[in-house]
Every structure is written in C-alpha cells, then in structure tokens.
Amino acid sequence: MAIVWALSGFGDPRVWIQAGLIGAGVGFLMWGACRLARRQQAYDERTGRAEEARRVASRKRAEPLSPGVALLLSLGWWVVSSAGFWLVGPLLDIPRTLPWAAAYGALLTTVSVTGLWLKRRRLGDPG
Numbered sequence: 001m002a003i004v005w006a007l008s009g010f011g012d013p014r015v016w017i018q019a020g021l022i023g024a025g026v027g028f029l030m031w032g033a034c035r036l037a038r039r040q041q042a043y044d045e046r047t048g049r050a051e052e053a054r055r056v057a058s059r060k061r062a063e064p065l066s067p068g069v070a071l072l073l074s075l076g077w078w079v080v081s082s083a084g085f086w087l088v089g090p091l092l093d094i095p096r097t098l099p100w101a102a103a104y105g106a107l108l109t110t111v112s113v114t115g116l117w118l119k120r121r122r123l124g125d126p127g
C-alpha cells in the first residue's frame with residue numbers, strides 16, 4: 001500500500017521524501033530487531049540456555065496438536081485468508097462480497113491443511 005502511495009506522487013517531492021524516510025525507518029527497525037535477536041542468541045549460547053531451548057522446541061515439535069486446537073487453528077487461517085481475499089478481491093477482478101471471499105478463503109485453507117497433512121504423512125508422523 002505504501003508503494004502505491006509513494007508511486008502516486010511522481011510530481012510531489014514531499015511524497016518521495018516521506019516514502020524514503022518511512023522506508024529507512026522500517027529498515028532500521030528491522031535491522032535493530034535482527035541485531036537484538038542475534039545478541040540474545042549469542043548470550044544464550046554463552047550461558048548454555050540454547051541447548052535447553054532446543055530440547056524444549058524438539059519436545060513441542062514431537063507432540064501433536066489436539067483436534068480442538070487444530071480446528072481452531074484452521075478456523076483462524078480461514079478468517080485471515082477470507083479477509084485477505086476480501087481486501088485484495090478488486091485487484092484480482094474477483095467479486096468483493098463476503099460469501100465469495102469466504103469461499104476462496106475456505107479453498108485456500110483446505111488446500112493448505114491438506115498439504116500439511118500430506119507432508120506429515122509422508123514423514124511418518126501419525127498426527
């Protein structure tokens with residue numbers, strides 16, 4: 001959205017300066033977040049907490065989701081994808097109505113969940 005806003009101001013140098021400053025600000029924010037994460041990881045490696053975190057993560061990865069949590073997660077994916085299709089619908093020349101957005105969101109969610117299920121099944125995970 002910010003790119004469309006910036007490109008719409010070809011004749012206005014204020015828009016270009018604002019877009020440049022916003023881009024630089026977001027870039028510095030992302031750089032700071034990555035640097036903070038790298039420092040935290042280095043600290044965890046020095047203090048020995050990284051191995052404990054890996055052990056906890058592998059234990060959580062091994063535990064399958066309960067059917068209720070999996071259903072709630074799928075419902076959340078459906079809501080987000082439906083909202084995305086409703087917002088992007090006019091750009092893709094699809095009708096911008098809630099039933100169409102919900103149908104496309106359900107299709108995307110079904111394909112995603114089926115793909116994850118097939119991936120787990122190929123890896124031999126029963127969940």
